[in-house]
Amino acid sequence: MGKFIFSLIILGFLWIGSPYARAGILDGIIDEPIDKCIWTFDGLTYASRFKKVSGQTEAAEQESLKETVQDLRNVKMRNATTSPLVADYIKKHPVYVSLTTSPARVDKIINVLKTLDLSVIEEIIVALPERFGRDGSTYTIPDELAHFPKVKILRPAFDIGPATKLVPAVEYVKQKENNGLVVTIDDDHGYPKTMLSELISAAAVNPGAVVGGSGQRLTFWNLKKASVFDANLKYTGKKPYDDVRLTPVDVIEGFGAIAYPSELVDTDLIRRWSAMSKEAKTSDDMVISMSLAVHSVPRFRFHSPYYSLGEIIPFHYGTGADALHRGAGLDKPMLAMHFNKSKYEVTYEEVLRDLGCRPSLSDDFISLFSCN
Numbered sequence: 001m002g003k004f005i006f007s008l009i010i011l012g013f014l015w016i017g018s019p020y021a022r023a024g025i026l027d028g029i030i031d032e033p034i035d036k037c038i039w040t041f042d043g044l045t046y047a048s049r050f051k052k053v054s055g056q057t058e059a060a061e062q063e064s065l066k067e068t069v070q071d072l073r074n075v076k077m078r079n080a081t082t083s084p085l086v087a088d089y090i091k092k093h094p095v096y097v098s099l100t101t102s103p104a105r106v107d108k109i110i111n112v113l114k115t116l117d118l119s120v121i122e123e124i125i126v127a128l129p130e131r132f133g134r135d136g137s138t139y140t141i142p143d144e145l146a147h148f149p150k151v152k153i154l155r156p157a158f159d160i161g162p163a164t165k166l167v168p169a170v171e172y173v174k175q176k177e178n179n180g181l182v183v184t185i186d187d188d189h190g191y192p193k194t195m196l197s198e199l200i201s202a203a204a205v206n207p208g209a210v211v212g213g214s215g216q217r218l219t220f221w222n223l224k225k226a227s228v229f230d231a232n233l234k235y236t237g238k239k240p241y242d243d244v245r246l247t248p249v250d251v252i253e254g255f256g257a258i259a260y261p262s263e264l265v266d267t268d269l270i271r272r273w274s275a276m277s278k279e280a281k282t283s284d285d286m287v288i289s290m291s292l293a294v295h296s297v298p299r300f301r302f303h304s305p306y307y308s309l310g311e312i313i314p315f316h317y318g319t320g321a322d323a324l325h326r327g328a329g330l331d332k333p334m335l336a337m338h339f340n341k342s343k344y345e346v347t348y349e350e351v352l353r354d355l356g357c358r359p360s361l362s363d364d365f366i367s368l369f370s371c372n
Helices: 002-017 019-023 046-054 058-073 084-092 161-165 167-176 194-205 227-234 267-274 284-294 341-354
Strands: 095-100 123-127 151-154 181-184 210-212 245-248 258-261 299-303
Touching (some): 151 167
Parallel strands (some): 095 123
Antiparallel strands (some): 210 258
């Protein structure tokens, strides 16, 4: 009996020590105060909404999908593009939205596109590889997607994983103009109509930075800080409006939508690191963030009353077994509580080794001089 109680105590300490346990398995992905993450029409946080749709049948979601899209389009918004600064930015930096998806989801992403404010963008780039990397399957492109306003479908020869939502688009934009803004989105979330104008506003006053709706410090996954990440936390983002908060983060997270000035993205580095392992291929947020950190590009998490993590609606099909956070693309599924932690640990160490860094178990920081 005594051994059993002792084991329970040890397990309790391990659970408390986990970043997912301290913050809550799902609520831990939001380190904003809960009252700052409330959705205006249903009063749910992102984490609460994720739990809600996880238990929803696909049929039930289909019934409410049209209403959800309409709600996202009818949110209260400020016309940020009337600002002379923002209007001038869009003229000089055409805005592109980009995403990728799987053959199983290609007929569903039209619902994501319907939530976007098309008035502020040049094109919607949908990158569909010739064959899906996980199983070699091919895409059947729905007519509604092919003829959706402003859609440009790219067919890259190779699937580099979820980073496909960024790399082909940036290379395409760079061929057309070297100063476009690429906003990546996920294929399984609905975004409020305000999202694009709010992120464009932040990009306009922070032209040398990357801004997104979600992001974390490395300590969230219990990863030690490497010197390549040190500089980012010293930057102070400029606010396009007084009610905006910009928080420096180590890893910028794609499901929150991310605005990338195309000239800041090193696509060669992302391609190389994504090919290192299955873990790296499925860890696009980590790979992309490290590629930005190497070039000292600041990353900021964006929050305003008009767009924050609380305003993003996860769709039911994004909670299935083919979701990255469920371990899709790896040799075996991860436990739900691990989310990205397991594959991020592997990817982080692989990239540091590629950079010539020598991780130390005894030091809190890795010396910059230990990296090539």
